[in-house]
Amino acid sequence: MGSVPFFFMSASSILIQFLNGLASASSLFLVAAGLSLIFGVTRIINFAHGSLFMLGMYLAVALAPMLGFWWSVPLAALAVAAFGALVEATLLRRLYAAPELLQLLATFALVLVIKDFTLWAWGPEDLLGPRAPGMDGAVRIAGLRYPEYDLFLIGFGPLVLGALWFLLRRTRWGTLVRAATQDREMAGALGVNQRWLFTSVFALGALLAGLGGAVQIPREPATLFIDLQIISDAFVVVVVGGLGSIPGAFLAALLIAEIKSFCIGLGYSKITLVVEFIVMAVVLIVRPWGLLGRMPAQTRGPGALELPLALPSRNALVALGGTALALALVPLLSAGYTLVLLTDILVFALFAVSLHFIMGPGGLHSFGHAAYFGLGAYGAGLLLLKGGVPMELALVFAPLLAVLGALVFGWFCVRLSGVYLAMLTLAFAQITWSVMFQWDAFTGGSNGLIGIWPSSWLSSKTAYYYLTLATCVGAIALLWRVLYSPFGYALRAGRDSPLRADAIGIDVRAQQWAAFVFAGLFAGLAGALFAFSKGSISPEALAVPRSVDGLVMVLLGGIQTLTGPVWGAALFIWLQDVVSRSVDYWRAVIGAVVLFLVLVFPQGVTGFLRERFAR
Template identity: 55%
Template sequence: MSFIVVQAIAGLASAASLFLIAVGLSIVFGVTRVVNFAHGSLYMLGAYVAYSLSTVIGHSFLGYLAAMLAAAIIVGSFGALMETSLLRRIYRAPELFQLLATFGVVLVVQDFTSILWGPDDRFASRMPGLDGSVTLMGHALPAYDFFMIAIAFLVLGGLWLLFHRTRFGVLVRAATEDREMVAALGIDQRWLFTGTFILGAMLAGLGGALQIPRQAASLAMDLNIIVDAFVVVVIGGMGSIMGAFVAAVLVSELLAFGVVILPEITLVLVFLVMAVTLILKPSGLFGRPEFTKGEDRRNFDPPIRAERGLVRAFWLGVLALGLLSPLLVGEFTIVVLTEIAILALFAASLHFLIWGGGLISFGHAAYFGLGAYGSGLAVFHLSLGMEPALLLAPVAGAGGALLFGWFCVRLSGIYMAMLTLAFAQIAWSAAFQWISFTGGDNGILGVWPSEWASEPIVFYYLSFGVCAGVIWGLRHAVFSPFGYTLRATRDSALRSAAIGVDVTRHRWLAFTLAGAAAGMAGGFFAF
């Protein structure tokens, strides 16, 4: 019994930290619909700012607490600058553009942080008054863990009061439900969005500041936390405060007990829970399905037309350059050109999915990996040659896409993107931990081209020819009747369904086709 209680408290302490960053992300997305990949950067900034302030005023409990709160306010100010200068201009942009823009902020903040604080980890002192331990059932637990749990409950209660007892909170809840109606009532959404983003940034900054007595501030904090935060938000339901809290507790407790009971599953446990949740309840545990009142104009793209004139001449020039360049360069450059051709096919397969079908996938690399492992395992375990192994690559990629896509295409937006990520992480975990079959992190060794293709220039022309052919095939698919129907489902799923188009089936087929192309690229990459 004591073991269960101790592990549960340890899980609650981790949940407190995860909740603080996830709830801010959930609130921001619920109102603005922006997929803010830079939310982890705000968390990291909070840790670094709190570290600096704690060295100056953190010599007592109240001083340390003041340093944490001041860090949250400073990060909130940075969030206001970020919202007014960048995000306000991309609210109506497609989700992928928002993601790329905020990822650019991640890179800027990382460089900025490295310049100010240096590349080394920064270790803060323990919080005065909470640097000891509490004995519970014969086990010593850090006193600071109980402080973290208390802060999480205080924040949860404060947010409930804010959103249920203030005018700002009522407007935020209304905007989460129906932004168009809020605008029709004369509410200035710009400042509502700014206020919401400041609140989310402050919560992220506070979450980072609270971490410094437990762990060092490092440049990897942002990317280490953002995926887990997205997972918690998606499991709980976008825009749901209670959902973020329950999901944070659920994930943290599963990890706390899973690492002891079944350590092998901890790498994939979080994503497995998210996948099951989205399959059974596509809008998350506490999320509400969005009822479409009309077509969102930002999803309408200009009609796709076949290349003509100068554009066609440009691509013919690229093709000629690809054919002639190996004759003019050295062996190392030929190897690099081979990788470029392979990665061009992989990028084209993802582009086909996003551009042609409007389907956002965060886990498309899984099919590249399935193709690579399909070829490598065929050579290593079945002793097949390069030719039949390469034929298995698109089959492996298409098989994975066929299986995963059956679940994914029934969702949309960020929920679909996160489910693709969950399946990709599950596939990665299987490859990483099944050492006897896949070689684990060492990979599969001894995968070489056939003797006739062993020369770099020969393998280049083989790769270039096949990759160029598959890319042309994807282009042809876009301008085929299937491609036109797929683009119709992208531009207006409701109208497509109204005229008898099976939207789910067309998206599933597009998913499978893109997976096969990515698998083909992975097969060549394995050699």
């Protein structure tokens, strides 16, 4: 179908697109409602919610041939609920007192494990689901054929909304849930057993996700990519509707699904994301906490107290200089794979340090930092291949694309904080990824761009290694230096107490926005270096897992240390290199390692060491 201006659509096709939107909204609402419910009570944003959706889809597809479609849907949902309860009881329960960031990381590790489990159990092929018996026909609506099953879905969403309303408003369990959402400590002091309550809430949230996935199988195939697609859609819905508001989730799901439906109906399916983005942006400007959301209570005074970032001692500086010098001597000893690995490590060290800049001293927990890395990488590739710019200039100007992205995204992000910010950064990164993934003509789509090689004088591994070494060491030194400038101190003041910083005349938002853009610049530089070192670039460079890689590096090294992210990056890249070469399901292994680290060191590795050695 070609593009049709809106006013040329017939009334009947407008109606059909409208109905399509309603049908898609139902499934989206189920996922977002579950996410909202779980967050409300446990204060954990469940990154793995899209994975539970995916699990629901695969389970329903697998069960349908044995039990028939109508039995497979509820059973798949129940199985996902049981799995959710198990995850809560064995894993998340231990993390309720842990820092927010580690909780998010743990649920992301689950994403990796569930993805590889699904791959192992059902293979990499997309699985087509059955049609719904008894509802596999079509009805005539305004002269056009419309699937019966979609009509069923249109009714199903409001039905679930009603059931949730009854559960939350008319049962003792629901009253307890609402009380715990507001003040779980007080509920506990009144004799409410939170453990049981939390497990049941998580199970219900998982049930909704699984159900959302299962009811989709007659409409779309089960794929391994759906998890992150759904979670970022759900994040958009929750941000637009207001976190913790079930009716808000319903309203936002309708809005988002209708937008998608009309963009597709008009033949502009590729701009869906852009329109979605604009809608989200408008909502956030007008109502920062979402359509039906409420402003979270602002904490007065200092939040979690962070130790001041000490100036590195003379010895530490000498050690760092010595490390750089030693790195400069490596090519004399080895010219092979070691250099390739070290180049990777340097690039990701810069990436991690730029992320740490906004996360540690800035207190902005970005879950989408790979967007700027990827924009830098694509910027380099596009300038070289499409712009005909020499490689040296491409390297210099490519990070500006990342700066542009950070300027736009950052403007919205600094208006939010905490988990809202994390969700929004992730949603932006996912949107950037989708644009790169879908824009075949310009970015090469899923294949990406190839032939991004450095100029001939830099083409040897050794020469490129020296370029990377010089650039990354210089950039990292600059980032670190800025942390001890007045700008860096103002940034930390804004993190520790936004109210007090405001009161002494610091424009906290402006500082954070500037930091966001500054970090984006260096992430983009890392991305450009990465592109030229590999000779190609694919959408994977800015996919969500890459963002999480960065988080793991920073957390591994210690978020409130100066040099930690560099060591974290080195360890992570080395580990990934070893694991991915020797194990098929390396994602699951990385996920398991992260889960292990989070469970054993719920205060972070450095927090653990600090406590250990401070005594």
